[in-house]
Structure formats: C-alpha cells, structure tokens
Amino acid sequence: MSYTVEERGNPNTLNYRIFFKNAEGKYISPFHDIPMYADESQNIFHMVVEVPRWTNAKMEIATKDLLNPIKQDVKKGKLRYVANVFPHKGYIWNYGAIPQTWEDPAHKDGDTGCCGDNDPIDVCEIGTKVCSRGDVIKVKALGILAMIDEGETDWKVIAINVEDPEANHLNSRHSISSSFFLLKCFTPAAAFHTWIRSVFRHRGRPAPEARIPGGHSRLVQEVQSILFKIICHDFLIKCDRSKNTCVSSGDSAFSCSADEAKVAVEQTCPFGEGESIPSSVDKWFYYERK
Numbered sequence: 001m002s003y004t005v006e007e008r009g010n011p012n013t014l015n016y017r018i019f020f021k022n023a024e025g026k027y028i029s030p031f032h033d034i035p036m037y038a039d040e041s042q043n044i045f046h047m048v049v050e051v052p053r054w055t056n057a058k059m060e061i062a063t064k065d066l067l068n069p070i071k072q073d074v075k076k077g078k079l080r081y082v083a084n085v086f087p088h089k090g091y092i093w094n095y096g097a098i099p100q101t102w103e104d105p106a107h108k109d110g111d112t113g114c115c116g117d118n119d120p121i122d123v124c125e126i127g128t129k130v131c132s133r134g135d136v137i138k139v140k141a142l143g144i145l146a147m148i149d150e151g152e153t154d155w156k157v158i159a160i161n162v163e164d165p166e167a168n169h170l171n172s173r174h175s176i177s178s179s180f181f182l183l184k185c186f187t188p189a190a191a192f193h194t195w196i197r198s199v200f201r202h203r204g205r206p207a208p209e210a211r212i213p214g215g216h217s218r219l220v221q222e223v224q225s226i227l228f229k230i231i232c233h234d235f236l237i238k239c240d241r242s243k244n245t246c247v248s249s250g251d252s253a254f255s256c257s258a259d260e261a262k263v264a265v266e267q268t269c270p271f272g273e274g275e276s277i278p279s280s281v282d283k284w285f286y287y288e289r290k
Contacts, residue, residue: 001023002022003022003034003136005019005020005021008269009269010274012072012275012277016071017070018059018071019265020033020136026261027262027264027265029067030068030069030099031100031120034048034136036098038162039138043141044162045140046099046137047097047098047137047139047159048096048099049096049131049132049134051095052091052130053093053130054089054092055091056083056091057072057081058079063118067265070134083285084281084282084283085286093124094125095122096122096125097119097121098121101120102116102118103153105152112148114151115153117154122155122156123156123159125139125159126158127160127164127166128165128166137162138163140159140162141158142158142160143157143158
C-alpha cells in the first residue's frame, strides 16, 4: 500500500496541516488507517515520519483532530521548535510514530512503573536517508528504551529503514554482542539520551530518565551489561478505534465517510506560502555538564 500527503495552510503557522491519502486517493487517518505492521511475519513496522532529521519544528500526529493530520505542536499559544544545542542540529534522526499504537495513560507499565503518555509509540530511525514529513516507511526495530518524562512513560524505539544499505546487517537479538551491532545500535541510543538531555536542559526542565527494559535505570553503563529488548506486542497497546475518528471502520459511530473527509479537508486553509521561522530557532546553544 502506498500513501501520499496533501499540505494545507501555511507552513510555520498555526493552520498548517499535512493530510494523508491512500493509493485510491481517499483521505485516511495515519493514526488509525495505516497498519501497524508492514510485514508481521518479519516484525517489520510502518513508521509515519513526523520530523525529518536536522529539522527543528516539533511536528506530530494530531490524535484528537479529524483525520489526524500532522501539525506543529503548540505550547502557550506558540509553535514549538527544538533548539540547536551543540553539536546537534534540530532532531538528530528521522522521528515519528508507529500507527495504530497508543501509550495508555490508564495503564501502568511493568518496566517503568509509570502510565503511558497518551500518544502513539515514538520511533527514532537511524538510517542514512533524510526523510520528508509525512513519509510512510518500513522499519525494523533494533532496540527500545523508555523515557520517563514528568511521571509518564514515553517509549522510544530505535529502528532502521529496511531499505537502508545497513539494515540487513543489524538484528538485535542475534547481534547484541557484536561490535558492529553496538556501533550501529547502542551508539545511536546513547546519542539520543545525550541529545534529549541537552534539549531539556536548554528548556530549563529536568531531563527525563532513560530506562532500558530489564531494570537498568542508567543508559551509560558497561556495554556488556546493557540488553536491548526487541519491541513486541506487549509495548504496542492498540488504541480503541471507536474512540477516534477514522475512515476505515464504517461500523464505528465516530467514523466518517470519504465524502465527509473530503469536505472536512476542503474547509481548511488552502496551501500557501509559509511564514519565516523565528530567528531564535537558528541560534546555537551550549552548555557545560555539571
């Protein structure tokens, strides 16, 4: 199945949206209508790219909006951007989510002791290609760690695009002790932890705690003691489709028809020229570890 996107509104404004279409040209929800698995027999997942590598705008699937388009996150009425904290430029990987997954805020996770953050499962794709907003790619999970942010569980899946030249060489279960695997998988995980601590410190917030399933509360330990747990169904709690708007489940009282979806999109602002990104977004920030 192939997917395309349609931009609406003006980039870098509150009205900017990215809507999704299936191969038939019908509007769909990336949250509900794109399957979680691209190939379940091979544990290959779909990933919806929200934020391309090296970009700063904090984009995400709007789980509460009709058709769940991608839009920019807002805090206190202002668009959110991730700062450049040396040596990192924006997001250090392609960042996105696994569709049809949901971290239940009413479910206490057995590994973290905290409930979910009410969002889809996050993915950090470490391949060599810089993706585009709205790309739907197939990824292989290499490892997983949990960020505990303000008392909520926020799983981060470390994954690689199956079309990446290095993808065939990386299999976490069988290659965990090889230096090649650790170079490709452990180092990105450590880099993610360093990056996110830098970003939170810049914001003046306590950095989220990083945990690896199995009880390790610290990420930076002897390599031999760190075991990545391959992602499994236990972590992927499917959301109740009946509680959200989706096109594909016609028996749901909360679904909408293809015609209704088209009208809803047409009622949004037409795609137009974007606003300038605030000059502060391009600044570089530095900090000293204390």
